Amino acid sequence: MTHRTLGTPGLVVPAQGLGCMGMTFGYGDADAAEARATIDRALELGVNLLDTADMYGPHTNEELIGQAVAGRRDQVVLASKVGNEIGPDGQLTWRINGRPDYIRASVEGSLRRLGTDHLDLYYLHRVDPDVPVEESFGALAELVDKGLVRHLGISEAGPATIRRAHAVHPLTAVQTEYSLFTRDVEVNGVLETCRELGIGFVAYSPLGRGFLTGTIRGTSDIPTGLDFRRIAPRFKDENIAANLPVVDQLSELAAAADTTVVRLALAWVLSRGQDIVAIPGTKRRTYLEENVSAADLELSADVLAAIDKIAPYGVTAGNRYPDAEMDALTR
Known part of the structure; x- marks a missing residue:
């Protein structure tokens, strides 16, 4: 696995990390044994950037990772997030909370669950519209001063907010959804701002939440159990039908290039710049190994041009989140 450096502060990570959310949250039924085995295999393959958040579960994702990396903390780069409020009962309130006191209290729980004395990267998960981002990052900066956190990031923030937080x-990193189905950061100023300020970019859901794998042809293909995609507009039957021709064309292009649509889609994200790291999420070793095989795939200029023709910005039908959650993006 090749490595890249996130931001001017210089956090060295693999070009491809592992998004761990689906191991316990949001993507159907959990399988703790297979999730642990997937983390083990990821580390064997050099994929040692593990991305989690306190809201995933809540809490169970951090606990799983903490157990999986026990005794080998020095081998991993741990990234977690704060800001989606968890109530005293341990359940999500579905509110965003960027208050300094909430951030200070939350990091202690994350450290405990992950079994570590520091986080390598800590993100503000969403921007609280009722709290100036300067106050949130004042508290986060205190955590760096105390040695509890090494690097800071922000997720799904707009250019002006990124500038204010960075000041x-x-x-070190801005994390936002980025894939052939979600190219917003190319046109809304987020990538441009990151590059101007020397901030790395971490692309989550680089496979379009599984859509770009070619395995979802209708809602019946979404796994049973609590799966976020059942409420996501992009995964309504009419939008799936509208988006399938794009996936099919990409699959044909991949076959002509003697690869798979998964490898093609991941290699495309990584080709967008050496300052970009992808964190495809998976909870199974089989999918992990295919994902990792894309890290050294170089796409020709002709293939890249064909991809842009098939999947330009705005080609995708349906928003990536329900309306209420869309309102929380790019603040």
């Missing part, structure tokens, strides 16, 4: 403490 309080240098950001």
Whole structure:
């Protein structure tokens, strides 16, 4: 696995990390044994950037990772997030909370569950519209000063907010959804701002939440159990039908290039710049190994041009989140 450096602060990570959310949250039934085996295999393959958040579960994702990396903390780069409020009962309130006191209290729980004395990267998961981002990052900067956190990031923030946060403490990474189905950051100023300020970019859901794998042809293909995609507009039957021709054309292009649509889609994200790291999520070793095989796939200029023709910005039908959650993006 090749490595890339996130941001001017210089956090060295693999070009491809592992998004762990689906191991316990949001993507159907959990299988703890297979999830642990997937983490083990990821580390064997050099995929040692593990991405989680306190809201995933809540809490169960951090606990799983903490157990999986026990005794080998020095081998992993741990990234977690704060800001989606968890109530005293341990359940999500579905509110965003960027208050300094909430951030200070939350990091202690994350450290305990992950079994570590520091986080390598800590993101503000969403921007609280009722709290100036300077106040949130003032608290996050305190955590760096105390040695509890090494690097700071922000997720799903707009260019102006990124600048304001970066002015309080240098950001190492901005994390936002980015794939052939979600190219917003190319046109809304987020990527441009990151590059101007020397901030790395971490692309989550680089396979379009599984859509770009070619395995979802209708809602019946979404796994049973609590799966976020059942409420996501992009995964309504009419939008699936509208988006399938794009996936099919990409699959044909991949076959002509003697690869798979999964490898093609991941290699495309990584080709967008050496300052970009992808964190495809999976909870199974089989999918992990196919994902990792894309890390050294170089796409020709002709293939890249064909991809842009098939999947330009705005080609996808349906929003990636329900309306209420869309309102929380790019603040």
